[in-house]
Amino acid sequence: MSSSSAPRSFSPSTADAPSLAPLTFQDRIGVPLHATRHSSRVLSQSTRIHILNDKLTDDQARQLGHLVVHLGGQLTSTPSAANIIITALTAPKRIAKHIHPDDAASKFLVSPQWLHHVQRTGLLVDPDEYAVTRRSGTKRALDDHQTESAQHSKRPRLDSDTLLDGHNATDTPSGPSQADSERPFPWQNTKFACKRPSPLKCINQALVDELEVIHAERRLTGDSYSEMAYMRALSAIKAYPRSLANAPSQADKIKGVGKKVALLVHQFFTEGRIVEAKIIRRDPAIATIKSFTELYGIGPVGAREAYNEGCRSFADVLGKGRSLATALSVSESLRILPDLRRPIPRHECESITEMIMTMLDAILPGCVHTICGGYRRGKAQSYDLDIVVGHPRASRAVLHSLFDKMKRQGLVSHVVSISTPQDDEATDVHVDVAHLVVVPPNSGGLHRRVDLVFAPETVYGAAVLGYTGSIVFERDIRVWCRSRGYKFSFTGVTRLADNVVVDTPTEESVFELFGLPFMPPRWRNCDA
DNA sequence: GGGCAT
DNA sequence: CGTAT
DNA sequence: GCCC
Known part of the structure; x- marks a missing residue:
C-alpha cells in the first residue's frame, strides 16, 4: 500500500x-x-x-x-x-x-x-x-x-514449422491422441467439463503437462483456489481440439482460461516452456513434499507439516512417528509402496475382477459389475482397481460376505477402510464401499489396491458414473446437476424439490435425467 | 464479490 | 484432514 | 485463478 x-x-x-x-x-x-x-x-x-x-x-x-x-x-x-x-x-x-x-x-x-x-x-x-x-x-x-x-529442448514443434518445412499440416496429429473421428460430438466452448469430450491425450498435451506442474505445486502448497483454477484451465485446454501453437492468443477465448493462464500459454509457445513450471520442476522441496503424499493417509497438509518440521526422507517421516489417524501405519504404507508404484496393466485388472466376481457368484449369483476408474476411461495402466457391483435391492450386506470370504482365502493383506454393514434395511438405499489391499494369487505376491463398491441396481448407474471419473468430470457433473435441481453422488441422485431419490439403473438414465448428451467413458479424461 | 463436488 | 471418483 |  x-x-x-x-x-x-x-x-x-x-x-x-x-x-x-x-x-x-x-x-x-x-x-x-x-x-x-x-x-x-x-x-x-x-x-x-x-x-x-x-x-x-x-x-x-x-x-x-x-x-x-x-x-x-x-x-x-x-x-x-x-x-x-x-x-x-x-x-x-x-x-x-x-x-x-x-x-x-x-x-x-x-x-x-x-x-x-x-x-x-x-x-x-x-x-x-x-x-x-x-x-x-x-x-x-x-x-x-x-x-x-526430458520434454522439449528448445521449443515445441509448431504447426508453422511444418508449414515452413513444406509439409502439409492436414495430417492427423502424430502421437497417441484418439482419432478425432471417434469424437462423440463436436467441441463446444463451455465451462462444464462434462459437456465437452476430453481424450486421454490431447493435441496440446505438452502444454497441459506443463500446466499440470503448476497445478500440482498449488495443491502441495495449499493454494486451493489457485489449484482449482489451474485444474479447470488445463482441463479446458485438454478438450480443445485444435493446436494452439499457431494462435496462442486463442487461448483466453476458451472458457476456463483467463488472463493469467493465457499469458502462460503464450509463453509456452513462443519460448518453449513455462518459466514457473521450470522453477517448480527444479525445486527439491516440492519434490520431497510430493513424495510424502505417496504414503497412504498423508495428504498435502500432512506432507507439508512433516517437511516444515524438518523431514527430508521417508525415514524421517517414519521417525516422527506421527499419529495420523489412518488405516495404514506409516511403516506398513512404506513397506508396500514399491508394489503400489507398479502399474496394473489392463489384463490384470480383468483377471483380478474375474477372480472376485467368481467368488461373489457363489454367494449371490446374478450380480452385474463394471470396472470403473481410469481403466474404464481407456488408460493402458492404472494404480488401483475400481469395481462397481450392482445387486438386487433385497440383498443385504453382500459386500461383507464377500469380504469375509476373501479374507478367509488370504487374499486381503490390508483393510484400508470398509463401510459398516447396514442392519436396518428400511427404505434407504445403501451403497457399501471397501478400500482393500489385495494380494492376487499367481502375481508374485504383489500388493494391489482394490476398491469394491456395492450398489443396489436402482442406483447402479449413479455408482458407475461416480466411480468412472475423471475428477473434473465428476465435479462438473455435480455442478451441472445442481443447476438442474438435483444432487448427484455415487449413492444416487436426489431431486431437491422433494428430496426423493430418483431411479438411476444405468449411466444413460443419469445423462438423460440431467439433459446431457451421453459422454463415452473414453472421452471423460478431463484431467491432465 | 460470491462460489468453486460430494 | 484424507480418500475415492 | 476464473466465471458469473
Whole structure:
C-alpha cells in the first residue's frame, strides 16, 4: 500500500516509504493462512527468494526485499530455504561460501537485475538468463540435459514449422491422441467439463503437462483456489481440439482460461516452456513434499507439516512417528509402496475382477459389475482397481460376505477402510464401499489396491458414473446437476424439490435425467 | 464479490 | 484432514 | 485463478 509501482533504482536517496516497513521472512513451505492479497502476483509463492547481502548495502538489500514482497514473492532468511538466490557477487568461490554444496545444483543464482526485469515486464523471467555463475562444468550440462531434454529442448514443434518445412499440416496429429473421428460430438466452448469430450491425450498435451506442474505445486502448497483454477484451465485446454501453437492468443477465448493462464500459454509457445513450471520442476522441496503424499493417509497438509518440521526422507517421516489417524501405519504404507508404484496393466485388472466376481457368484449369483476408474476411461495402466457391483435391492450386506470370504482365502493383506454393514434395511438405499489391499494369487505376491463398491441396481448407474471419473468430470457433473435441481453422488441422485431419490439403473438414465448428451467413458479424461 | 463436488 | 471418483 |  505504500510503494509505487514505478521501477526503483538504487540511488542513495531512497530512504522513502517501502524501506521503512519491516521485512517479513517466511521459510516454511505453504501458503500462509492470511496470505497477502495481490491483484496479480508476478511472483507466486513458488518463488522463495533469499537475498545475499554480502556485496549489497543494507539499504540495497532491503530495497530488493521489499520489491520481492511487492511482486508477491516470499523472502527466506536462509539460502537453503530458498529456491532462488539473489546476489551481487560474481566470484564463484565467494558465492560458494554462502551455499551448502548439496544445494548448489538446485538453486537458481541470479543477479539483482533479474528482479528488475521481472518488475519491468510483469512476467516471471527465466532466472537462467540472469545466472550469476555457470554452475560447475559437467554437473550443469548433466542437469540441463535431464530437466530440458526430458520434454522439449528448445521449443515445441509448431504447426508453422511444418508449414515452413513444406509439409502439409492436414495430417492427423502424430502421437497417441484418439482419432478425432471417434469424437462423440463436436467441441463446444463451455465451462462444464462434462459437456465437452476430453481424450486421454490431447493435441496440446505438452502444454497441459506443463500446466499440470503448476497445478500440482498449488495443491502441495495449499493454494486451493489457485489449484482449482489451474485444474479447470488445463482441463479446458485438454478438450480443445485444435493446436494452439499457431494462435496462442486463442487461448483466453476458451472458457476456463483467463488472463493469467493465457499469458502462460503464450509463453509456452513462443519460448518453449513455462518459466514457473521450470522453477517448480527444479525445486527439491516440492519434490520431497510430493513424495510424502505417496504414503497412504498423508495428504498435502500432512506432507507439508512433516517437511516444515524438518523431514527430508521417508525415514524421517517414519521417525516422527506421527499419529495420523489412518488405516495404514506409516511403516506398513512404506513397506508396500514399491508394489503400489507398479502399474496394473489392463489384463490384470480383468483377471483380478474375474477372480472376485467368481467368488461373489457363489454367494449371490446374478450380480452385474463394471470396472470403473481410469481403466474404464481407456488408460493402458492404472494404480488401483475400481469395481462397481450392482445387486438386487433385497440383498443385504453382500459386500461383507464377500469380504469375509476373501479374507478367509488370504487374499486381503490390508483393510484400508470398509463401510459398516447396514442392519436396518428400511427404505434407504445403501451403497457399501471397501478400500482393500489385495494380494492376487499367481502375481508374485504383489500388493494391489482394490476398491469394491456395492450398489443396489436402482442406483447402479449413479455408482458407475461416480466411480468412472475423471475428477473434473465428476465435479462438473455435480455442478451441472445442481443447476438442474438435483444432487448427484455415487449413492444416487436426489431431486431437491422433494428430496426423493430418483431411479438411476444405468449411466444413460443419469445423462438423460440431467439433459446431457451421453459422454463415452473414453472421452471423460478431463484431467491432465 | 460470491462460489468453486460430494 | 484424507480418500475415492 | 476464473466465471458469473
